[in-house]
Structure formats: structure tokens, C-alpha cells
Amino acid sequence: MDNASQTAKTSEDSSQSKATLIKGSAWMTAGSIFSRILGAVYVIPWNNWFGSLLTAQLANSLFGKGYNIYSLFLIISTAGIPGAISKQIAHYNAINEYAVGNKLFKQGLKIMAITGLITAAIMYFGAPFLAIVLSGGDQKVVPILRALSWALLIIPIMSIVRGYFQGYAQMAPSAISQFIEQVARVIYILAATYFIMKIQHGSYISAVAQSTFAAFIGALFGLGILVWYFLRQLPHLRKLSQNSSNVVAVDEQNFFLEIWSQALPFIILDSGIVLFQIFDQSTFSYMMNSFHHFSEDTLSSLYALFGFNTNKIIMIVVSLSTALAITAVPLLSAAYSRKDWRNVSDQIGNTLQLFFLVMLPSALGMYAVARPLYILFYRYDQLGIYILQFNSIIAILLALFTVLSAILQGLYQNGLAIKYFIIGFIVKIVVQYPCVYAFKTFGPLMATGIGMSVTSLLMLRLLCFKFGFEIRQTLRRTMGILLLSILMLLVVIAVDYAGYQFIAPNNRILSVVLLVIEVIIGILIYGYCVLKVRIAEKIVGPRVALWRQKLHIK
Template identity: 80%
Template sequence: MDNDTQTSITSESNSQSKASLIKGSAWMTAGSIFSRILGAIYVIPWNNWFGSLLTAKLANSLFGKGYNIYSLFLIISTAGIPGAISKQIAHYNAINEYATGNKLFKQGLKIMAITGVITAAVMYFGAPVLAVILSGGDQNVVPVLRALSWALLIIPIMSIVRGYFQGYEQMAPSAISQFIEQVARVIYILAATYFIMKVQKGSYINAVAQSTFAAFIGAIFGLGILIIYFIKQLPRLRKLSQGSNNEVDTSGQNFFVEIWSQALPFIILDSGIILFQIFDQQTFNFMMNTVQHLSTDTLNALYALFSFNTNKIIMIIVSLSTALAVTAVPLLSAAYSRHDAKDVNEQIGSTLQLFFLVMIPSALGMYAVAKPLYILFYRYDQLGIYILQFNSIIAILLALFTVLSAILQGLYQNGLAIKYFLVGFGVKIIAQYPCIYFFHTFGPLLATGIGMLVTSILMFRLLQTKFGFDINQTIRRTFGILLLSVFMLVVVILIDWIGYHFISPDNRILSVALLVVEVIVGALIYSYLILKVRIAEKIVGPKIATLRRKLHIK
């Protein structure tokens, strides 16, 4: 094969990889964003039904504590296997070994069923002990943990089926099932909470427990959608399996060891943000109490401000990185398996640039609209608004860690990715008390940001030294994105400042109207600028150029 032909094939392969990244990211972003928005919007009536602002904060604190522990168990129960399955199936598909990938998937299903039952049982029966160890002895967490444990029976199986589709670069089944899962969950949350708080005039603890049981209801619906997709695609999947090379000898192959060797790094790295949050959960009340002597209810209310209230909102934009990470892993794994160094580097650059193109304006935009946004969800609270603004910036580092760790896993750099995470976590532990001492409620977020920044810098250095990733283009484009985003930020903040000269922050309806105006103006400004300077088409591709011409932007 001559050099021109080889170059043409490589260029076509790189173009297809980029197109797959864009398409897959679009599906996963849509699924994540809609799910996160639903998961945040329900909070508006949910908080109102608890009556007083203090009771609402206590309910949020309890919900957050239970969910942090549940999230850790969920990651353990899924054992990183969905990500590992996605990665390994993409690897086998790239070398036309579909049948081997199917055998791997079947073994994964068995493992998921077993680990789901075990972790659900441990969480249900061990809830009193877990409340002491991981939640500072708050026994109100016990019924919440028991309600959440039921979901562990379903979600591991659902997750591995999603991983299977992602290995085939099919993101639509995952995105749609994720959305349906969230719809069912939110409907149950609202119905149960309304019945307990408004009809029965019951306890907020029971309402929170039923709200968390909704995870089980949502999981049933989500799995049902995936099964329907799987049945529809079964003939095509069988045909691909029959056309496999079958050159891989699986007679002595230990799929159990292969799955777990790939899954363990996903467990640790997927737990990253959750471990940071659990550390906050364990240390905040004690450390804060040494700085300011406050009642338990006041400490729990302050904890709710950054751990639940603002975290619930910023996770909407952090989910953007999760969508990119899920899409990037199988694509990078396939390129790495083909020993295509050029495609690997282009995939890294495309993933990071697409991430910054969306994440930076989203974070700065949330900073700009923090006041009306917080009022919409939780009513006016100046401290809560400041924390949301600060958390919006920290969200960039949380999301960057998610994307970079996914890139390293896709490139089989699991050990170093874990090492760098542990270094960052160690920095977080060291910085926690000084940050709380000087910055009080902002302290845990600042310590998290410092830890995540250290981890991200180490990961960037690895991509440069080991894979020869040229970061210069990414830096130039990111700087351009930052300048455009800051311009948008200034304009929206000015609108916000003018708006609140004429309306009261206690007026929720007018605050929502102002929020809509600010979001529309900010989105239009940023969209126009990235089309005008043509940075969007450089990152996303020629389809954006077509859009620019249709809008008559020169």
C-alpha cells in the first residue's frame, strides 16, 4: 500500500472517530442534561412541601448524606464493570472479534447479578453501622440507606447493558434509558413526598426515605427500555458475531480476571468525586465546630448549602463531562488497539477541546445567573448564592478530572491514573482544615478544587510525556473560549445587576423571568461569538460552518 493511500485511510479513520465522538457526545450530553435538569427541577416543589426553610435544609442534608453513601455502594456494586465492558468490547470489535466480546458480556452479567445482591444486602442490613462510620452517627440516615439499597439489585445489571451498547459506539440506548429512568424516579418522588407531607402531615425523614426509594422505581423503567433496544438489535448483533475472525483462543481465557483487572481502576476513579464528598460529610461538622461553635441543626443546614443545594445544580453541567468521558473511552481504546498514534492524539485533542467549548461557558454562565437560579430552586439565601457561584468554578475542575481520568483509562494507563487521583485526594485531606479555618463553608469546596487541580496537572503531563500529546493547540483554543465566555459573563452580570435594582430577590416569579432573559441573552452572545470567530467549526467540524452560513454570520 503506497503512502498516499495509507494517509487517505488514516485521515478517513480519524474523521470517522471525530464524527463518532461528536455524535456519541451529543446523545450522552442530551441524556445527561435532561436527566440532571429533571433531577434538579423536582427540588422546587419538593422543598416547598417541607414547609419551613430550616426543615427543607435538614431534608436536603439527609438526602445528600444518604445519597453519598449510596453512590459509593453503587460504584462498588457496578464495580466499574460497565466502563470496563465498554472498553474491552470496543477493543474486540476493532479487531473483528465480536463473538469474544459477547462472551465477555455474558460473564459480566453474571458478575453484576452477584455483586448487586451482595452490596444490596450489606447496605440494607449494615445501615446502622454505615450511618456511624460514614455519616457521623446520624441515625436518621438508616431508613434512607435501606430505601436506597433496593436499587442496587437492578442498577448494576442495567449499567452493564449500557456499557455493552457503548462498546458498539451506540449511545442512544444509554441516553434514552437514562432519561426514562429519571422521569419515573421524579414522578415517584413528587407523588410520595406530597402524600406524606401534605396529606398525611408526616415526618420529613419518611418523605426523604421514600424519595430515595424512587431510585429503585426508576431503575426498573430504565432497564425495561434497554431490554427493548437489545431485543430489536439482536439479529444484527448475531450477524456480527457470526462474522468474527475467531482467531482469539478463548478456551483458556479467564474472562473473570480480565473483567476485574479492567474494572478495578474504574471503581477507584469513578468514586473520585464521591470520595471527596464523603470526606466532607465526615469532617465538615467537626472541623467547622472548632472554628465556630454552632448547633447541630445549623451545621447540617450549612453542610446542605454546598453538599446538596448547590451540588444538585452544578452537577447539571458536570454531567457534560461524564457524557464526553463515556464516549471517549471506547473510541480511544479502539484507536490504541489499532496502534494508531495519530488518531489517539487527535482523539485526546478533540475530547478536551469539545469539553472546554461546552464546559467553560456553562460554568461561567451558571456563575452569572446564580442569584435568580438559586432563588428558583431554594428561595433567597445570599450565602447559598455565593456558594453556588464559587461551586460553579470548582465544577470545571471536577469535570476536567472526569474527562482526563476517562482518557487515561481508554489508553490503558490505569495505574498512573489511580496514583494521580490518590495524590490529589491526599492534597485535599491536607488542605481541608486550613481551608475551613480561613474560608468556613467555602473551605471544603476550595480544598476539593486544589486536590482536583493537582491531579489534573499530573494527568496532563502524562499525556504529553508518554503519548506526545501536543497541548499547544488545545491551550490556544481554550484561551479563546475563555475570552468569549468572560465577555458573555460580563454582559449577563450587568443584566442581573440592573434587574435586581427593579425587582426584589424575594419575588420568585420575577426572578425566574429575569433568569430566562439572562440565559437567552448569554446563550445567544456565546453562540454568535464562537460562530463569528469560527472556533466552533475548528473543534466540531464542517457542519458548524454550514450553520454559520445559514445564519449569515461572516
């Protein structure tokens, strides 16, 4: 093959890879965002069916405490193995060793089944102990943990099946199963809660237990979709396996020893935000009671404001921004493998700039619309609105930590990423008590912000000194994005202030109308500004120029 033909083939392969990456990212982002939105919207009727505001807050607190512990167990039970299986299958498929990839997949299924069974058993039978250690001794969490433990039997298996499809660069099955899983879960939550609270007039604890058991129901449907996809493609998969080269022999035992040795970084970094939240729920009541004497129900209600209510909303924004930014990480890993340090620096800057282009207006926009947004989800509560505003700012730091962790993992800096996370976590532990003393319910969020800031600064410092990341351009563009976001913030806050001169805060319907108006105004202002000054064009690329030209923005 001559040089021209070789160059053309390389260019074609590169274009196909980039197209596959974009398509896959679109599927995964869409699946993640729709699932997050659906997982937040159900809260509106769910809270209403509990009757009083206090009962709804207690239910939210209980739900949040149980889910934080469950999330940690879920991360431990999968331990990054689905991602590793995905990478290995993609590798063996690329060299026509489909049969080897299938062997690894079968071994992975066995391991996931075992870890799922073990973690489910620990969570079910150890629920009373976990409630004491990780939930401040709240024994009402015990039935919640036991209801959630059933999902651990299925979700690790479901995760590795998703990894199998991703190894074949098929993101649609994963995204669709994720969405179907959430739909089934939400339907069961709403049906069970309505039956218990409205028909049986039962206990809110029973309703929350059934709402968390919905994770198992959703997982069944999600796995069912994946099995359906698998059976449809089974003839094709068998044909690929039969036509394998069968040159490579893999030692499955050694492979999985290597996988398990890499599991710790995945567990620690993936559970970073969850560990911060678990520390909050295990210490909040004790710390608050050392300064003020509140009843148990009051403390649970206060915890719900930041530990469930506002957290449920801000995680939509966090998942959106990180999903968009982390799509650049594979390109970063490829540049690192080639030792193309200039490209590494450029990719770090592109990833962070894309992140801030989306995250800053999203977070500040949420700050601006906090009042009607909180009223839509949870009814009027001035303290809850203030906490949502504050948590919107903290969300920037949570998302930044997630993106920087992903970048460091892409650069094979797992050890330092863990070290910096631990330092930030220790800082949070140290400042938590004085923060709760000074800021009361805002204290845990303030401590999280300080801890995440320390971790993020250390990570950024590493990128600058070890990988030659030129941060000045990113800082200039980020400051530009921040100024445009603040302009949007001020306008929307003015609209919100004017609107509530004529609307009663407890009027939910008119609050929703005002929310829609504010969101539209915010999008138009920020969209026009980033196109006008061409900052989006510089970050995203020339495609944005087409939008600017179509809208006749010069």
C-alpha cells in the first residue's frame, strides 16, 4: 500500500473513531440526563402524597440517608470492573479475538454475581450496624437499607452487560436500558407511595421503604432490556467468535488479579462525593445538637433540606456538565499514550473550558431561579430556597472535582488523585465542626466546598507542573464565561424579584409559569452573549459560527 493510500486510510479510521465517540457520547449523555431529570421530577407528586411539609421532609431525609449508603455499596460492588471489561473486550475485538473477549465477559459475570451477592448480604444483615455508624444511629434507616439491598443482586450484573456492549462501541443498549430502568423505578415509586399513603393511610417509613425497593424493580427491567438486545445480536456475536483468529491465549486468573489491583482507585474516586455526603449524614445531628437542642424530627427535617431536597436538583446540573466534559478524556488518554505533551496540555484546556462553558451558567442560573424551582419541587420554604442557592455554587466544585479526577485517571495519575482526594476529605473533617457552629444547616455544605476546593487546587497544580498545562488561556476564558453568567444571573434575579411582587410564594402554578419565563430569558441572554463575543466558537469549534450566522449575530 502506497503512502497516499495509507494516509487516506488513517484519516478515514480517525474520522470513524471520532464519529463513534461523538455518537456514543450523545447516547450516554442523553441517557444520563433523561434519567436524572426523571429521577428528580417524580419528587413533586411523591412529596405531595405525604401530606404535611414536616412528614415530607422526614421522608426525604430517610430516603437520602439510605440512598447515600446504598450508592457507596453499589460503587464497591462493581469496583470499576465493568469499565475494565469494556476496555479489554474492545482491545480483543480490535485484533479479531472475539472469543477471548467473550471468555472474559463470562468470567466477569461470575465475579459480578459473587460481589453482588456478598455486598447485598452485608447490607441486608448489617443494616442495624450501618445505621449506627453511617447514619448517626437513626434506626429508621434499617428497613430502607434492607429494601435497597435487593438491587445489589442485579445491578453489578447489569453493569457488566452494559460494559460488554460498550466494548463493541454500542452505547444505545446502555442508554436505553438506563432510561427504562428509571421509568420502571419511578412508576413503582409513585404507585407504591400512592397506595400506602393515600389508600392505606400508612406510615411514611413504609412508603419510603417501598420507594427504595423500586431500585430492584427498575434493575429487573433494565437488565431485561439488555438481555433482549443480547439475544437479538447473539447470532452475529457467535459468528464473530467463530471467525476469531484464536492466536491470543489469555490467563483469566492473572487478568482478574490485575483488575482487582486497579479496583481501589475506582472505588475511592467514584465514591468521592458520596463519602462527603455520608460523613454529613453521620455527623450532622450530633454536631447540631452540641450547639442547639433540636428534636430528632427537626434535625431530620433540616438534614433533608441539603442532604436530599437541594442535592436532588443540583445533581442534574452536575451530571450534565461532567457528561459533556468527560467525553474529551479518551482523546486525552490517546495523547498521553503517544507522549504528545502539547496535545495533552491542549486537551486539558479544552476539557476544562467546555466544562466551565456549561457549568457556570447552569449553576448560576439555578441560583437565580432557586425560588420558583424549589417551590415546584417541594413547596415554599425560605430556608430551603437559600440552601438551594448556596448548594448551586457548591455544585460547581463537586462537578470540577469529578472532571479533574477523570482527567487524572486519563493521565494514569490514580495514586495522586486519591492522595489529593484524601487531603480534601481530611480538610472537610477538620472544618466541619466549626462550619456547623458558624453556619448551622449551611455548615456541611460550606465544609464540602472548602474540602473540594483544596482537592481541586492540588489537582490543577499537578496538571500545571507535571504536564505543562498552560492555565492562562483557560483562566481568561473562564473569567469571560463567569462575567457573562453573572450578567445573566442579575437579569434573571431582577425578573424573579419583580415577578414575586405580584405572585404569592405559595402559588405553585404561577411559580412554574414564572420559572419557565426566567429559564427562557436566562438561556436567551447567555446564548446571545457567548455567540456575540465568540467565546463558544473558540471553545466548541467552528460549528458554532453557523449558529451565529443563522441568527445574524455579528
